Amino acid sequence: MLTTRTMAHRIDGKAFAAGIGGEVAKAVHRLRQEYGVTPGLAVVLVGNDPASEVYVRNKARQTVSAGMQSFEHRLEASAGEGEIRALIAGLNADERVHGILVQLPLPAHVDAEAILGAIDPAKDVDGFHPLNVGLTASGQKALVPCTPLGCLMLLRDLHGDLSGRHAVVIGRSNIVGKPMAQLLLRSNCTVTIAHSRSENLPDLCRRADILIAAVGRPEMVKADWVKPGATVIDVGINRIAAGEGKTRLVGDVDFAAVSEVAGAATPVPGGVGPMTIACLLANTLNACCRSLGIPVNADLTP
Ligand code: GUN
Numbered sequence: 001m002l003t004t005r006t007m008a009h010r011i012d013g014k015a016f017a018a019g020i021g022g023e024v025a026k027a028v029h030r031l032r033q034e035y036g037v038t039p040g041l042a043v044v045l046v047g048n049d050p051a052s053e054v055y056v057r058n059k060a061r062q063t064v065s066a067g068m069q070s071f072e073h074r075l076e077a078s079a080g081e082g083e084i085r086a087l088i089a090g091l092n093a094d095e096r097v098h099g100i101l102v103q104l105p106l107p108a109h110v111d112a113e114a115i116l117g118a119i120d121p122a123k124d125v126d127g128f129h130p131l132n133v134g135l136t137a138s139g140q141k142a143l144v145p146c147t148p149l150g151c152l153m154l155l156r157d158l159h160g161d162l163s164g165r166h167a168v169v170i171g172r173s174n175i176v177g178k179p180m181a182q183l184l185l186r187s188n189c190t191v192t193i194a195h196s197r198s199e200n201l202p203d204l205c206r207r208a209d210i211l212i213a214a215v216g217r218p219e220m221v222k223a224d225w226v227k228p229g230a231t232v233i234d235v236g237i238n239r240i241a242a243g244e245g246k247t248r249l250v251g252d253v254d255f256a257a258v259s260e261v262a263g264a265a266t267p268v269p270g271g272v273g274p275m276t277i278a279c280l281l282a283n284t285l286n287a288c289c290r291s292l293g294i295p296v297n298a299d300l301t302p
Helices: 013-035 050-065 081-093 112-117 130-137 146-159 177-186 201-206 272-292
Strands: 040-046 069-075 099-102 166-170 190-194 210-213 231-234 238-241 247-250
Touching (some): 013 050, 013 272, 040 050, 040 081, 050 069, 050 272, 069 081, 081 099, 099 272, 130 177, 146 272, 166 201, 177 190, 177 210, 190 201
Parallel strands (some): 040 069, 040 099, 166 210
Antiparallel strands (some): 238 247
16 A cells, blocks of 8 residues: 655744744834833853853844844853852843843852842843742743743744643753743643653653653654654754764754654754744843833733
8 A cells, every 4th residue: 555654844943033033123123213222131151161152152143133232241160159140230230231141051169040040030031030930830921931932932833722732841951841841831731741760751752742852862752752743842952973073963853753753843953943042032122121111022922
């Protein structure tokens, strides 16, 4: 018997993120014309982790492209907690700064939770401050972490209403897994959070209508972990050896194989990654609007 196999829809996060960037840029232009205010984002980098350097450069470039002000602050890897806190206190008080992001990971000697808790919650565009974590968990208005917000936007664009769908999130980090589960729950999904200690992980994943992989293990999710027709969102960014001294980026999902089974899937690169920065710009715009007491763009919030 001849069977026809259709490949999964390839979700184009790059194009979607460019659309959000365009919306943000238009809103920034209007803010400047009507209120004489330019949204500003401050990024703090402690030390010189090469991956963090790349992220911070990209963030600064796209912030400026959207017409916002970018403030970059670099501290030595040896910087103490007092020095970082003093910098944050200055940014909290600076009227030109509407969003503050402290790039993670911080050096091991720094208490990251204490630093994140020192950011003014109204400027916490990463959504990592305990107040924003709590507001998100209880379904209230909050600044929401950028990567899960980007995933949610992609899912809403693809499916519209997510009510009743079974979402399985692999990974329980504070940056992605936990807030992702909260946002899906808020969208009326049935949510399972799986992690490295979960038993029968492939079985759990096969029950998902929506599968979110955020574990940091290269190509861990195989084709036979995926329910036919499911939507697969890959948050992983893993650099692996590609022979002859070269490297390449892969996600947590074996994209080529999974594409033969899934209904839709995000590639790496070009899937979730660009959405994270787009949502950071949207959060900065929203933080600025809230500080002025003007309505935020509902399309750019959860
Ligand atoms: N490092 C990896 N992802 C993130 C993120 O979303 N925000 C910050 N601040 N640091 C990160």
